[in-house]
Amino acid sequence: MLKHILIVVGLVVLVAIGGVVYLAWPDTAKLSVTDVAGVRPDITQPRIQTIPTIKVADIVGWKDGETPTPAAGLQVRAFAVGLDHPRWLYRLPNGDVLVAETNSPPREGGGIQGWVMKKLLGKAGAGVPSANRITLLRDTTGDGVADQRSVFMTGLNSPLGMTLFKGQLYIANTDALVRVPYTDGETRITARPETIVKLNPGGNHWARNVIPSPDGKTLYVSVGSSSNIAENGLDAEKYRANILQIWPDAKTFRIYAAGLRNPQGMAINPVTKELWTVVNERDMLGSDLAPDYLTQVQFGDNFGWPWYYWGGYPDSRVEPANPQLQQYSKRPDFAMGPHVAALGLDFAVDMKLGAKFANGAFVSEHGSWNRKPVSGYKVVFVPFGANGFPPIGTKPVDVLTGFLDAKGDARGRPVGVAADKTGAMLVADDVGNVVWRVTPAQATTVAAR
DSSP states (O other): OHHHHHHHHHHHHHHHHHHHHHHHOSOOOSSOTGGGEESSOOOOOOOOOSSOOOOOOOBOOOOTTOOOEEOTTEEEEEEEOSOSSEEEEEEOTTSOEEEEEOOOOOOOOOHHHHHHHHHHHHHTTOOSOOOOEEEEEEOSSSSSSOOEEEEEEOSOSSOOOEEEETTEEEEEOSSEEEEEEOOTTOSOOOSOOEEEEEOOOOSSOOOEEEEEOTTSSOEEEEEOOSSSSSTTOGGGGTTOSEEEEEETTTTEEEEEEBOOSEEEEEEEOTTTOOEEEEEEOOSSSOTTOOEEEEEEEOTTOBOOTTTEETTTEEOTTOSSOOGGGGGGOOOOSEEEEETOOEEEEEEGGGOOSOGGGSSEEEEEEOOOSSSSSOOOOEEEEEEOOTTSSOOTTOOOEEEEEOSBOTTSOBSOOEEEEEEOTTSOEEEEETTTTEEEEEEETTOOOOOOO
16 A cells, blocks of 8 residues: 555656646746847846757748848848758859858767757758768859859868968868868869868867968867767867867967857957957757857957856856866857857958948857747847947847748758958858848949959
8 A cells, every 4th residue: 555655646746846847848038139148148047957948940941032131221132042051151262152061960879869969950950961062153244143153172071161271272171170272263173182180070069160360370260069068078078169270281289269169150350350259158058048159269268168158157067167267267248149059250341231231240140949939040240349349238230030931930041151252241041052142222233253
């Protein structure tokens, strides 16, 4: 009898616990995205989750005639369509545009976590195999549409960032920074890539970016963490959650900055001449934490990951603790909002989109999975002051929306942003398989070659 009573009591307790979990899950935002954006965002108490909130927009794609919605005074049209998961963009000196058609390498591991991740990526439109290809797009007529395309490079391993440096093209694969000789105007490279430095692959955050330093002597490479909060141990995070500084000729590197969970977009601020980046922060602290951010990065900076976020707020989930780091954790310069997945970054120096968008940074927000309601799924502009920083009170300004339809389904998801040779903004849409081109509304044509 006692045994039966204990079983019944145990079942009641489990039901009660399950009810609490059900009522608390999924976590719903109590603040707006705007409240958690800016120089001084509202940082609330964390709501730690064991079962993550999962809210991802279903993928429906673009119907004929549909485009994103530009801000007032701007217009948008497709620069190139029919691509295979286009994620990153780079403009060559002659005006040709390289697009990395790429995705995550095959995911490691199995079990429940692997199954959930596979389902989540598939729902978000990120489950397709990587094309591992760079494609060249060329507008020969000057009408703002790429009328020629060619397969520029193949045989890569989940490539993302691309940059010319001292006459060679550098490509950031998920597992290595490589380079090939480049001649202006060529439409295909068949040379075998030379490895400059190996990069630690695996886990989450596969995408690597690369840009030259302001002095033209070294390269910066961004490498995201392999996990959310180092739950697989710190050994798995060696040279991860870092921006690395590379000496290409010597094939050596050092950690330039640390504690950046997933830095991806990088650009040089035209005023401060310093490196800036956008970073995806941690998950499962609730729908209001922690904000993704845009920030200046200097040598030796540590932004706290995994132990701290937003300049010293502790994450109690991380073991072992690291109390000595708290006072040295740098506070980012500008919060983009919670879970927006800020990926693409470019300053307005090469953009010609009007006075409203003349001084600041464009940031693409790929869109959330760990927030209810969803956030991101758009391109925004962060206005800067004359000192090269966003003023207090500044909030992100929508530039390109409409990636979500009226039902909340995703027609596309923006990633890389770059200026074309005319000053238009190009946006890589990896789910819509389009590169969009944004110009002032009064501009109907562009100068011919």
